[in-house]
Amino acid sequence: MxxxxxxxxxxxxxxxxxxxxxxxxxxxxxxxxxxxxxxxxxxxxxxxxxxxxxxxxxxxxxxxxxxxxxxxxxxxxxxxxxxxxxxxxxxxxxxxxxxxxxxxxxxxxxxxxxxxxxxxxxxxxxxxxxxxxxxxxxxxxxxxxxxxxxxxxxxxxxxxxxxxxxxxxxxxxxxxxxxxxxxxxxxxxxxxxxxxxSPERGAVSQVERIFDRFGAVARQLSERQRDRAPLRINDEYDVQYILQSLLKIYFDDVRAESHTEQHSSVNPRVDFLLETHSIGIEVKLASESMSEKRILADFAKDKEQYRNSSKVETLLCFVYDPEHIIKNPPELESDLEGVRPNLETHVTVSH
Structure with a gap:
């Protein structure tokens, strides 16, 4: 090997x-x-x-x-x-x-x-x-x-x-x-x-490595030579578009906007699902409208929705923050991370 x-x-x-x-x-x-x-x-x-x-x-x-x-x-x-x-x-x-x-x-x-x-x-x-x-x-x-x-x-x-x-x-x-x-x-x-x-822990590490390097990838794509149009990130869908391509480096089965089980009146839909590894991925683009307070509230809601899902055992929350909207990323990460019954949560903020 x-x-x-x-x-x-x-x-x-x-x-x-x-x-x-x-x-x-x-x-x-x-x-x-x-x-x-x-x-x-x-x-x-x-x-x-x-x-x-x-x-x-x-x-x-x-x-x-x-x-x-x-x-x-x-x-x-x-x-x-x-x-x-x-x-x-x-x-x-x-x-x-x-x-x-x-x-x-x-x-x-x-x-x-x-x-x-x-x-x-x-x-x-x-x-x-x-x-x-x-x-x-x-x-x-x-x-x-x-x-x-x-x-x-x-x-x-x-x-x-x-x-x-x-x-x-x-x-x-x-x-x-x-x-x-x-x-x-x-x-x-x-x-x-x-x-x-375990392979699951390895899969989590691979996804988090992509999160950590996402900012460098985005900056590279925004700079092109020979008068070619660069790829710029304008909204959250652009973040998801690039992230899905990067996830394909390690994972063959990347399911976008996949529904998990319905609980009560809620039918949660995760941004990306790596079903083989029981990993759900939620994505946010920090901005003036998507403030730190709103990100906290949205991710907290996601954690509660996926807590009883048999498809998601690990929830990976990714925040792309090129404008440094979030003033204290470690604090945000620590507020949301943790292990609750049936769900382990990790948060990464990347610039």
Whole structure:
């Protein structure tokens, strides 16, 4: 199984922003699990050129399934925790090696098949001990060296410096481990699966990732070259139009304006329904007429309507607020989020 993680690290000067691409490969064989993590850090230069700064590779051979299961459980615990306190776990009797190459000249992705000359030298290290950690900064697999550790760290966020609360890479890492066990090692999954990551949780993370990036997508669509007409968002239907297209990236069955069961005289109709995952999506475009007070009232009404629906177990409320109508988005999100009988609610405000 292969999974790629990407991160943009924003620095004080845009021309020094960095791009991080890490790839995790998991392979099951008769001896155990082989793990390979490669990572490339590049500098985004003016004009869009990308210059590779360093490359790292960490390999673990024939890791015991119990070790990977321990890592999976620690990762899941951290993802589900509220405090996001760092978790560390040390393992022995493993076969691992680590290499790092520092580059001194450009290695533009997609433009050349020749690797850059390593003017900064290469670090090579092997060990029979390993430390796994997960924290807000990232997910790390490291080897002890003297009084320190060396290894590969995958940043927890897709954008460092933009949204500190973004932990989408950590969510994806967690889901990747869960999927690997589901596909390759189902007999090693704990019977208490209710406390483990699930495909439903993964689906929620995928939708929330789209919410988080919606503003960037909308801004990109509003800027076109060669005298082409841009796509501008004028009302809530435009928001729904773009959102439905983005949802198709992850989900085949996206039902628009789908009716759920009728309760009393109310026949609720959700903006989008991902029925396979029991996820309902409600969309709002903040404006002078769609004020924060009205959004609160509408979403509160939605929560009550869908609370007894067998089709909606998780309600995801999305507010696109390009004009910054909502003065305190975290307060709005906390006022509406929560778990009530038969319904879990999440709210995202995006600019």
């Amino acid at each position: 292969r999974q790629t993680f990407t991160t943009v690290i924003e620095n004080e000067y845009p021309e020094n922003d960095q791009s991080v691409v890490a790839t995790l490969i998991l392979v099951k064989n008769e001896e155990g699990i082989n793990i390979r993590i490669s990572k490339e850090i590049a500098e985004i230069q003016s004009g869009g050129d990308v210059q590779t700064i360093s490359e790292e590779v960490l390999e673990l051979d024939s890791i015991d399934v119990d070790i990977l299961s321990n890592i999976r459980e620690r990762t899941n615990t951290w993802v589900l925790s509220e405090s996001k306190a760092a978790i560390f776990e040390q393992f022995e009797n493993i076969e691992g090696k680590y290499e790092k190459t520092n580059h001194g000249q450009s290695s533009r992705r997609g433009l050349s098949s020749n690797p850059s000359r390593a003017t900064g030298g290469r670090t090579e290290y092997s060990s029979d001990k390993m430390r796994f950690s997960i924290a807000e900064e990232g997910i790390a697999i490291e080897f002890p060296q003297d009084s320190d550790y060396i290894g590969v760290t995958i940043p927890s966020a897709e954008e460092v410096g933009y949204r500190p609360e973004d932990r989408s890479n950590a969510d994806l890492f967690n889901k990747t481990l869960f999927d690997f066990f589901q596909l390759r090692l189902p007999e090693h999954i704990s019977a208490d699966s209710s406390e483990l990551a």
